[in-house]
Amino acid sequence: MKSLANEFFINMADGARRHQAANADQYELVVNGIRNESDLAQQVALVEQMMATGVDAIVIAPADSKGLLPVARRAAAQGIVVVNIDNRFDREILAGMDISIPFVGPDNRAGARKVGDVLAAELKAGDQVAIIGGNPGAFNAQQRQAGFEDAMRAADIEIVSVQAADWEQARAANVAAAILGENPELKALLCANDSMALGAVAAVRQSGRAGEVLIVGFDNISAANSLVQSGEMLATANQYGDQLAVFGIEYALEILASGQAPADRDTPVDVVKAGAGQ
Structure with a gap:
């Protein structure tokens, strides 16, 4: 994820942990985030760390739409399922790569x-x-x-x-x-x-x-x-931040189980005004 100083990503992490606790027989969860939302180098290092430990899937909210693509490509080439959430990877650059990374998130x-x-x-x-x-x-x-x-x-x-x-x-x-x-x-x-x-x-x-x-x-x-x-x-x-990582995790599990070719998935986004509650 991006900055864990931002409540949005704290909620995202909490939602992922709750999902894993309810599905502990399906997968293990490692949660990582960077110090601030522009710390590209640290996020690259975290992906490399996950690659080195041999994870099966990486669900990532990239700090930068272009700068994370080279390491994401290396992860996918290693056979890791990569699912992009929150901030979409650059479509033009992604199209020129011989990999498929789906985006799961809102418009x-x-x-x-x-x-x-x-x-x-x-x-x-x-x-x-x-x-x-x-x-x-x-x-x-x-x-x-x-x-x-x-x-x-x-x-x-x-x-x-x-x-x-x-x-x-x-x-x-x-x-x-x-x-x-x-x-x-x-x-x-x-x-x-x-x-x-x-x-x-x-x-x-x-x-x-x-x-x-x-x-x-x-x-x-x-x-x-x-x-x-x-x-x-x-x-x-x-944009239901506490569910965004869950949407990505569930799709990653589907891809791992079925071997299906991944495609983008839209998730909801709604306006909140006074009287609309949480």
Whole structure:
């Protein structure tokens, strides 16, 4: 997984452990994560470690959509079933490799479009918004930005700034503070994950513009859900993080049992608004 400092991935790990405990006769589970969501070198080292121990399957949420592909290819060539979750590997590069790595996860662009549409309904044409994105090298970051842009374009809302905060709360707080300072007419911040949305909330509070600048996120971690219910955030997207690893594990087990040629599988993503609970 990516950063175990992020509640989303903690929930993912917990969901995987619960699944393994209920299916202990089917497989053994090793859970690994990196220090932060951009530590590509550590994630490569973890995959190599798993290869060296002779695992049968690796389910991976890659920190980078391109940078993890060489080691994933080596793992697949070794006969290990590799299943890609959360952040999709680069399709063009993958197509040029003589391997098959399925993606099991949500349509991030469609999910972000849903969240963006909820925000657009609260704004009017010509209003100004900004996007705080994740790691620019991550496909899910690119797709969520595209989904936000789709929604704003459809509503004729002006995007005055797009900046990356690499999925991190503290960095997002600094980015949001700068955007707020430069754009006094800003009406909303669209954040590509909830950790960054929490940073944006802190920046909006600090600026004295709470209630004036709307904030949306993506992931439905508990702190963000609480802010949605209290009204400090307008909405987030639930991609059922506690089940994402489970979806990948179950597919890996199917492939191991049947030898079937793997194909991508879509998983659900839904908008969470006030009153919608967890």
